[in-house]
Amino acid sequence: MSNEPAPDNGGGPSEARRCPTCSEPAPPETKFCENCATELDTGESLSAGPRPRANPAVSAPCVDCGAAGDNIDRDDYCAMCGAKQPDARDHLELDDGAVAAVTDKGLRHRRNEDACSIAALSTGAVLVVCDGVSTTDHPDRASEAAAEIARQVLERAVSQTLATEPGTDLKKAMQDAVDAAQQAVLAVEPIPGGQGNPSTTIVAAMVLDQGDGKLDVLVGWLGDSRGYWIDRSGATQLTVDHSWANEQIDAGLMPEAEAQADTRAHTITRWLGRDATDVEVSVVRQEVPAEGMLLLCSDGLWNYAADPESLFDLVNGMHHLSPLELARQLTAFAVDSGGHDNITVALARFGDQATMSVTDSEPAP
């Protein structure tokens, strides 16, 4: 994993760089071990994967009373005034240039149980958003573990496809990523006598620039975290929520209006976790012109912009912003709209950003 300590190769010429998993010698600048395909630390930011979970406030003084950092206990409370110290995940920004993500605790929840992981690649992008299920144990750890490993598997698949194996089955790669994420979620131990087995949604995307002005976009998901493609013609929702209402409608058991009005409408029917009956990922694949952007988000955003049109209206006025700034703006919109849930927005932009706008003629700064 990218955040594991790498062998210290800066100490002297005798210290060869090695794979942390199998100890195979690794030539400088290689991204993956040639023996076991473990991701190697290149000493630079290969991708904007998860930041260390260590609370940055631990050595900092208390945010409330200013007591010295050694007063902050293991539960992140100040031992003097009791103030909960901010968690790094309360608001986290990942910036990899053309790909960026923002995840935020929102206003109502006690912690951020969403997680995201992204990577901008020379010829594409990988994005993952997970929304831990609040009614289960350690949903924050489940989502974080799933997002991180899924991003690694997908990133490897995309790199291999482009470099050496044009025939790589991307759908299989998506299932592999989801399977790996499921294993990671299973490894999160539930609390004895707790609420339920750790669980999370997942939406993951691979975008490959085919070099002919077209992008190959492949999105896989379980649950109600969504993917949208947004270009000059509008926004298209790529995913279909795995929700109670959608299942009723699909099965012809209930008219749409009635199903959506039911209190169970938004209950998710597919997820990752010990209680998931199967984790066969739903996949959508589209070839799109290489101008536009892919947006993945948790329901903390789409609850306030449920249909693609309202999402398009939101984005349309902000074409001049960088992906990170745009992700920030969308997150702020969800917070300002009530922030009832954790919010995660991950986006990747392709082509000339100015072409994004059809109605807004405001010049880029």
Place this chain on the structure above:
Amino acid sequence: MSDFAAQVFQNEYLPAGGEVVDAVVTVTAAEGASAGRPNEMVEVIVIDTSGSMQGDRGAKIASARDATKVAIDTLRDGVLFAIVAGTELAQVVYPFGQPLARADERTRTEAKAAVSRVEAKGGTAIGSWLKAASSLIAAAPGAISHVVLMTDGKNEHERPHELDEAIAGSVGQFQCDCLGLGTDWIKAELDKVSSALLGRTDIVPTPGEMEFQFRALTEKAMGKQTGNVALRLWTPQGSQIEFLKQVAPELDDLTPKAQTVSPLVRDYPLGAWAGGEDRDYHLQVRVPVGSVGSERLAARVMLVVGGVEQPAALVRALWTDDERLSTRINREVAHYTGQAELADAIHDGLAARDSGDDETATVKLGRAVQLAHETGNDETVRLLQKVVDVEDPDAGTVRLKREVADVDAMTLDVRSTRTVRVNKSQ
């Protein structure tokens, strides 16, 4: 020694500007055999042998002798024990020539024979009895020590400060349950003893009931496995502990028993625990207000067992502008708030009745009937019905009975602090 667990029940959410945090903490000692060597255990039985015990044509002293023999038979083999007869001074009835005897067939037989020879004659000086118990128990330092103290009268042969000094000298040495026989004893005096010494005071309405109560108290004492447990409370700077009360199985305000460990940490002695025993505590703490969206730890609850801190339960405060969250009523907190109000209503109602204020007495005891009825506290309803005629328990409409036996009023008063657990009422 047992492992302890603590579970918190609370609404963590406070409205903007809110500063009072309520929580019910259930503390449970782990079931099962204690690790390592079992604790040394001491049981001292103190019976009043003043002249008034000759009353009821000798039935009182006869019952006291019989009840003490039953208690002796209830002692486990190996427990250290002594029997003290109390008058204006304390006389050790058993053992002879040493402070404590180890229970076995021979010592039990000897002790019972000695109890048979006890006569009722003399005064009442409870402080001197406690001092005697304390000096006997000092022979077994570190033991889990328990005293049963039974009296039928007032503490009239010593000055009040002598009793206070004796109590102070006994704190931490042993736990003491008090029994008051009949109605001539003073509740406040025995409450003072049992509260300071982490026990309870109960009434023995008639001599015939003494045997059962002696056996119950001794059996309970024999079940204790872990001595000198303390509840340790950390609260934040600038906070104020409004109260910490035991609320089940019985009300007991622990607030005045706080021992300061450090500026933010206090210990509250809980005495000895049996394996599997659980007790509920209601904590109310006033904390400095936080901004909406922020969280503050309002209290950290720990158990101190054998000088070692055991893991904590956390009481939190989260400020929100969402009224649906901040106005939620926590079931446990509401229940025990009701049980405390019930005890207060009984106490106030009986006091008003004694002072001839029938109007206040009717209102208070009516409220008590309503609360006891609502919360399923059937035993308290039964005791109330001996003092009032209930017309409508839901509305709390009652009439004071014209003829009330002193013993019924006193029993209601003494037992008003008994609570029922939250799940019983739901």
